[in-house]
Amino acid sequence: MSVETATAAKPVGRRPSDALREAFSKYGLITVLAALPIYLGITDLARDGTLTQLGNNLVLGLSNGAIYALIALGYTLVYGIIELINFAHGEVFMIGSMVAFGLWGTLGLGLATGPAGLAVGLFVALLAAMVVCGVMNVMIERVAYKPLRNAPKLAPLITAVGMSFILQNVGVLWLGSSPSSVPDLIRSQETLVNLGGVVIHRGDVLAIAVTIPLVFVLTSFIARSRLGKAMRATAQDPDAARLMGINVNTTISMTFLLGGMLAGAAGLINLLYQTSVWYFQGFTAGLIAFTAAVMGGIGNLKGAVLGGIIIGCIQQLADNRIGAQWTTAVVFGYLVLIMVFRPQGLIGEVTREAG
Amino acid sequence: MTNATAIFGRNKNLVMAVLCLGGAGLLPLFFDPLSNVTDNFITAGAYVVMALGLNIVVGFAGLLDLGYVAFYAIGAYTVGWFASDHFAAVNGGKGIHIASGALTSHLAGIHLNFLLILLVAVIIVGIAGMLIGLPTLRLRGDYIAIVTLAFGEIVYRFAVNGDQITFADGYKLTNGRQAISPIDSIDLPGLPPFDSAVDLRPYFWFVLALVALVLLVNFRLRDSRLGRAWIAIREDEVAAASMGVPLVKTKLLAYATGAAFGGMAGAFLGSYQFTVQADQFKFGFSIFLLAMIILGGLGSIWGVVFGALLLSFINTYFIPNVFNSLPHKLGLDFDLTVLSFGIFGFLILIVMVLRPQGLFPERRRALELTEGIGAGDSTFEVSQP
Numbered sequence: 002m003s004v005e006t007a008t009a010a011k012p013v014g015r016r017p018s019d020a021l022r023e024a025f026s027k028y029g030l031i032t033v034l035a036a037l038p039i040y041l042g043i044t045d046l047a048r049d050g051t052l053t054q055l056g057n058n059l060v061l062g063l064s065n066g067a068i069y070a071l072i073a074l075g076y077t078l079v080y081g082i083i084e085l086i087n088f089a090h091g092e093v094f095m096i097g098s099m100v101a102f103g104l105w106g107t108l109g110l111g112l113a114t115g116p117a118g119l120a121v122g123l124f125v126a127l128l129a130a131m132v133v134c135g136v137m138n139v140m141i142e143r144v145a146y147k148p149l150r151n152a153p154k155l156a157p158l159i160t161a162v163g164m165s166f167i168l169q170n171v172g173v174l175w176l177g178s179s180p181s182s183v184p185d186l187i188r189s190q191e192t193l194v195n196l197g198g199v200v201i202h203r204g205d206v207l208a209i210a211v212t213i214p215l216v217f218v219l220t221s222f223i224a225r226s227r228l229g230k231a232m233r234a235t236a237q238d239p240d241a242a243r244l245m246g247i248n249v250n251t252t253i254s255m256t257f258l259l260g261g262m263l264a265g266a267a268g269l270i271n272l273l274y275q276t277s278v279w280y281f282q283g284f285t286a287g288l289i290a291f292t293a294a295v296m297g298g299i300g301n302l303k304g305a306v307l308g309g310i311i312i313g314c315i316q317q318l319a320d321n322r323i324g325a326q327w328t329t330a331v332v333f334g335y336l337v338l339i340m341v342f343r344p345q346g347l348i349g350e351v352t353r354e355a356g
Numbered sequence: 357m358t359n360a361t362a363i364f365g366r367n368k369n370l371v372m373a374v375l376c377l378g379g380a381g382l383l384p385l386f387f388d389p390l391s392n393v394t395d396n397f398i399t400a401g402a403y404v405v406m407a408l409g410l411n412i413v414v415g416f417a418g419l420l421d422l423g424y425v426a427f428y429a430i431g432a433y434t435v436g437w438f439a440s441d442h443f444a445a446v447n448g449g450k451g452i453h454i455a456s457g458a459l460t461s462h463l464a465g466i467h468l469n470f471l472l473i474l475l476v477a478v479i480i481v482g483i484a485g486m487l488i489g490l491p492t493l494r495l496r497g498d499y500i501a502i503v504t505l506a507f508g509e510i511v512y513r514f515a516v517n518g519d520q521i522t523f524a525d526g527y528k529l530t531n532g533r534q535a536i537s538p539i540d541s542i543d544l545p546g547l548p549p550f551d552s553a554v555d556l557r558p559y560f561w562f563v564l565a566l567v568a569l570v571l572l573v574n575f576r577l578r579d580s581r582l583g584r585a586w587i588a589i590r591e592d593e594v595a596a597a598s599m600g601v602p603l604v605k606t607k608l609l610a611y612a613t614g615a616a617f618g619g620m621a622g623a624f625l626g627s628y629q630f631t632v633q634a635d636q637f638k639f640g641f642s643i644f645l646l647a648m649i650i651l652g653g654l655g656s657i658w659g660v661v662f663g664a665l666l667l668s669f670i671n672t673y674f675i676p677n678v679f680n681s682l683p684h685k686l687g688l689d690f691d692l693t694v695l696s697f698g699i700f701g702f703l704i705l706i707v708m709v710l711r712p713q714g715l716f717p718e719r720r721r722a723l724e725l726t727e728g729i730g731a732g733d734s735t736f737e738v739s740q741p
Contacts, residue, residue, distance in 0.1 A: 085498070086498045086501070086502065144705075144709075145705055145709065148709050149708065149709065149712070152712055154497050154498065155418070155420050155497065155498075155501075156708055156712055158420065158497075158498050158501060159420070159646070159650060159704060159708050160704065160705050160708045160709060162422070162643055162646070162701070162704065163643075163647075163700075163701040163702065163703075163704030163705035163708065164701065164705060165701065166640075166643060166697050166698055166700065166701025166702075166704075167698050167701045167702055167705065169697070169698065169701075170694075170695045170697065170698025170699075170701070171698070173694055173695065173698070174690060174695070178694055284639075288505070288506075288509070291502065295502070324517075326513070326516070326517050327513060327517060329509055329510075329513055330509070330510045330513035330514070333506035333507075333509050333510050334506075334510060336502070336503070336506045337491055337503055337506055337507065337510075340491050340492070340494075340495060340499065340502075340503050341491045344494065344495060344499065
């Protein structure tokens with residue numbers, strides 16, 4: 002009997018179009034993603050006979066991608082637990098940059114500071130940016146999302162957009178409406194290693210050196226700690242988690258805290274890396290990082306990191322080959338393609354929203 | 357209840373529309389022909405048209421569209437392409453003229469009559485709305501918001517960088533930040549050509565006629581089979597589908613109809629402002645429109661009209677003229693106008709948290725929000741279907 006039902010549940014007589022569609026949804030996105038670098042690689046080889054330019058693009062892409070990955074983790078953590086796109090997350094990242102920049106002034110960090118002072122100062126700035134952004138993210142949740150937890154889903158998304166605009170204007174009030182340039186404390190554009198034409202700058206190493214331990218700490222925190230377990234339980238089923246004695250509100254707040262801290266760290270790295278800060282950086286970076294989170298499969302931590310790196314490479318390739326003025330259009334074009342081909346992302350599962 | 361009140365009750369919207377539009381129609385007679393008030397009202401009227409269009413997508417059908425500015429842009433570029441000398445080399449430099457009026461009949465470029473342009477804009481933008489809607493059909497909720505936002509940004513990028521895109525014999529797609537200008541003023545058959553340097557009032561009455569048309573379409577659509585289908589989808593997509601509502605067709609029609617209004621308003625604003633400049637089409641404008649319909653009450657037609665008028669006047673009058681000295685009085689030194697979008701964001705946040713149904717809610721929508729009728733959509737539902 003059970004065998005019969007099992008066979009009945011199987012699709013009878015798979016049509017070739019089904020197989021095609023399956024292959025399409027499985028490999029379509031990867032094909033689309035790989036198409037651009039492969040095409041550029043071939044044209045490079047045909048023109049110069051080397052892959053140096055592509056290699057340079059990818060190195061920069063990797064380090065930019067590390068920053069996007071940190072931001073994307075915040076999106077994915079929050080989405081995983083309350084299925085909300087925290088639209089203000091990019092702005093938290095921007096505020097992180099501004100806090101760090103402000104603190105440099107207070108600490109007196111400048112181009113003349115010695116390496117030891119620089120290391121201590123930057124570490125303090127990193128901690129401060131992380132704490133401020135974490136706390137701010139928790140407050141955003143309290144003010145804008147918590148009162149609407151039982152409202153229709155669009156309501157908190159709309160308040161998130163409103164929050165994002167408020168924070169942008171805080172940025173405008175703080176540092177004005179044009180980009181401010183920042184002292185290049187770590188001489189980020191200086192070459193550290195030159196691998197046969199592929200240049201690795203100090204900034205690239207910094208971005209990756211800060212990102213990897215943070216991601217490692219975060220993943221092991223969520224996998225091992227009691228609170229991480231509570232977070233996973235709440236993400237799976239909030240009602241059941243509550244019945245098991247988990248304080249759902251605290252857990253959600255902690256999720257926002259973690260996401261905000263990562264965004265703060267990304268803010269400091271971005272400040273050192275780009276040596277400029279302005280109120281609009283959060284909007285663009287936030288959307289690009291969101292694309293990364295969706296690409297990896299929203300709600301999935303590994304996916305966010307993978308997506309961040311891929312999107313970083315795409316962004317660099319677009320900057321360098323197509324023109325920086327088209328970058329956002331290219332990234333959003335990819336976002337639409339992901340939504341069409343594989344809304345659950347590269348390694349995500351099917352969710353209700355992305356059906 | 358007497359017969360008279362019954363009739364009045366049934367036609368309440370009609371009576372109100374006649375009173376409001378009639379009263380508004382007399383308004384510019386009390387002001388100077390070039391008065392700022394009239395100018396502000398014309399802009400506000402165009403925003404009302406756009407907000408009513410967005411209300412169809414977001415308020416009726418429940419599809420959160422964060423890229424509505426794309427339709428404004430495409431509508432404005434329609435008038436930029438077909439009523440200016442942008443394509444100056446066309447037809448060997450002699451231009452193409454279709455019922456364009458005496459003023460433009462000797463100019464190069466394409467010049468169509470404004471009514472034709474409205475029609476073309478509605479068609480082009482309606483198609484664009486469907487194209488943008490297509491990838492979102494499989495998606496729900498916030499994913500739709502992000503895809504529409506992405507489209508809005510892509511269209512903006514094309515508007516800004518369109519001067520680098522050339523086709524055929526060096527025709528540029530747009531003029532980017534340089535703007536396409538001048539654009540023909542409206543020249544309706546049987547009337548003298550509109551001239552915003554002499555008299556703004558014809559523009560006012562024209563936009564009022566547009567508002568009347570859009571209001572009529574809105575009310576008729578809301579009470580039609582299609583409008584009920586939209587509301588059914590908004591409340592519960594699965595239930596609506598199982599009751600036989602064709603999801604694809606209904607959603608695409610919502611996008612197309614909503615977009616068409618945005619295109620009309622865009623074409624009008626382009627013509628009224630003489631210029632189509634890419635920086636008008638930033639993401640913030642989508643949020644500005646969204647704030648209007650949230651403030652008024654999602655899905656409530658009169659509420660949306662009110663919200664659009666209110667925010668439009670806050671934007672064009674109160675922030676620059678009335679409150680701009682406020683920070684100075686408090687001893688702070690900044691220009692309030694740079695913060696206008698922060699103020700709109702704040703309004704959205706406050707309204708959504710304190711009064712999510714808006715100032716003049718639609719009854720059904722208010723019930724959804726307060727009694728959880730739409731609870732199938734609630735945040736904490738287990739997600740696997």
